[in-house]
Amino acid sequence: MPIPEPLTTTLSTKGQVILPKPIRQALRWVAGTRLVVESTPDGVLLKPEPAFPETRPEDVFASLAYDGPPKSLREMEAGVLAEARRRHEGD
Secondary structure, three states, rough: OOOOOOOOOOOOOOOOOOOOOOHHHHHHHOOOEEEEEEEEOOEEEEOOOOOOOOOOOHHHOOOOOOOOHHHHHHHHHHHHHHHHHHHHOOO
8 A cells, every 4th residue: 555645634623533535545444444443652553343253263163063973084075065066056
């Protein structure tokens, strides 16, 4: 995102800041984009809010119960391939 020259903005009496249009366009931030605000030693960092909350492996591990004998790697690969083919046929 090369911006040719330093851009400035002004803090309003309500504490609002308008981001210059070249920055909004370069980042594809449109009206309604939710931003996370962090204070850093160099100033303020704005970054888009993640679309989904962070997930830890322990939050989802074994979330889909399987009641049966363990599958081999070959059986799992065959199952993934069969599902991919099934979904592709629908296109």
